[in-house]
Amino acid sequence: MTVVERREIALVDLLDRLLAGGVVITGDLTLRIADVDLVRIDLNALISSVNEQVPSPWRELE
Amino acid sequence: MSGLRYVYAVCRPFGTPLSAQLTGVAGVPPKQLTHHGLVAVVGQVPEEDFAERPLRAHLEDLDWLSATARAHQNVIDALTVVTSPLPLRLATVFLDDSGVRTMMEQREDAFLRTLDRLDGRVEWGVKVYAESPETPESSATVDSAAGTESSEDPNSRPASSPAKPVSGRDYLRQRRGQRRAHEEKWEQAEEFSRRLHETLSGYAEETRIHAPQNAVLSHASGRNVLNAAYLVPRSESEAFVELVDRTKDDSPGLRVELTGPWAAYSFSGEDS
Numbered sequence: 001m002t003v004v005e006r007r008e009i010a011l012v013d014l015l016d017r018l019l020a021g022g023v024v025i026t027g028d029l030t031l032r033i034a035d036v037d038l039v040r041i042d043l044n045a046l047i048s049s050v051n052e053q054v055p056s057p058w059r060e061l062e
Numbered sequence: 063m064s065g066l067r068y069v070y071a072v073c074r075p076f077g078t079p080l081s082a083q084l085t086g087v088a089g090v091p092p093k094q095l096t097h098h099g100l101v102a103v104v105g106q107v108p109e110e111d112f113a114e115r116p117l118r119a120h121l122e123d124l125d126w127l128s129a130t131a132r133a134h135q136n137v138i139d140a141l142t143v144v145t146s147p148l149p150l151r152l153a154t155v156f157l158d159d160s161g162v163r164t165m166m167e168q169r170e171d172a173f174l175r176t177l178d179r180l181d182g183r184v185e186w187g188v189k190v191y192a193e194s195p196e197t198p199e200s201s202a203t204v205d206s207a208a209g210t211e212s213s214e215d216p217n218s219r220p221a222s223s224p225a226k227p228v229s230g231r232d233y234l235r236q237r238r239g240q241r242r243a244h245e246e247k248w249e250q251a252e253e254f255s256r257r258l259h260e261t262l263s264g265y266a267e268e269t270r271i272h273a274p275q276n277a278v279l280s281h282a283s284g285r286n287v288l289n290a291a292y293l294v295p296r297s298e299s300e301a302f303v304e305l306v307d308r309t310k311d312d313s314p315g316l317r318v319e320l321t322g323p324w325a326a327y328s329f330s331g332e333d334s
């Protein structure tokens with residue numbers, strides 16, 4: 001931990017940057033886990049698993 | 063077992079040492095790996111969590127993802143204090159130090175170009191939310207009131223509820239009115255966001271629009287209509303923040319949120 005604690009950053013703001021930003025490196029040297037598609041699939045899986053438990057507040061508009 | 067190498071960022075060599083108390087992913091303090099004019103900030107991580115198969119499973123675990131993302135950010139944040147780092151995508155893992163060096167060697171020119179572009183710049187995040195004119199609870203009450211029997215149930219609607227719809231036709235009319243109010247509200251919000259983005263873009267060297275955030279994940283109230291990132295010189299950041307603050311006052315029913323300063327996560331692409 002850093003000595004001075006900063007105000008907690010919202011996880012979604014962090015994921016916007018860590019999963020959609022940052023340099024993507026691919027190639028034989030890496031384990032290729034940073035592959036854009038893979039991360040996108042995992043995040044979708046994550047979001048849909050959350051959605052199953054908590055219905056979207058916007059559902060009434062559909 | 064030697065462990066794998068988790069790479070947080072690539073930087074120009076920086077004079078100030080990182081805090082000895084700084085820890086990153088897996089609770090391990092990051093170290094610097096220098097190659098020519100570049101420094102990779104690297105942490106050793108266990109194979110049982112970071113080899114491809116376990117990592118793939120971990121990335122679907124919200125608690126694990128959250129802890130890892132925060133640990134990653136913790137290191138990037140510390141780097142941002144002493145330099146302008148080029149962050150790598152979450153969970154970029156190499157087999158060993160030599161793999162990291164080879165990668166730096168191969169990408170040296172692109173890294174140097176990008177680091178020049180980001181030098182002295184930070185990223186600011188700006189989000190606009192349209193507050194919902196009705197809560198999901200009140201809409202659920204309307205739904206249950208549509209059934210003729212359920213309106214007798216004292217639990218089906220709060221005492222403060224507006225006039226009961228007496229017929230299916232009234233109910234539908236009410237729903238249409240609500241829908242129209244929603245649409246107008248969002249058109250307004252989108253117009254506000256478009257103008258705000260235009261103004262802020264004038265102060266930024268680069269901009270990037272992210273997908274609107276899912277309210278389920280963000281737990282934020284209202285609908286996210288703008289989720290944008292701006293690359294701004296540090297020296298102009300104060301003016302940028304003041305500019306965003308000023309817009310907060312003239313936007314009734316809308317909420318403007320500022321986050322940052324971030325490392326330039328959204329502007330690390332070598333193609334831009």
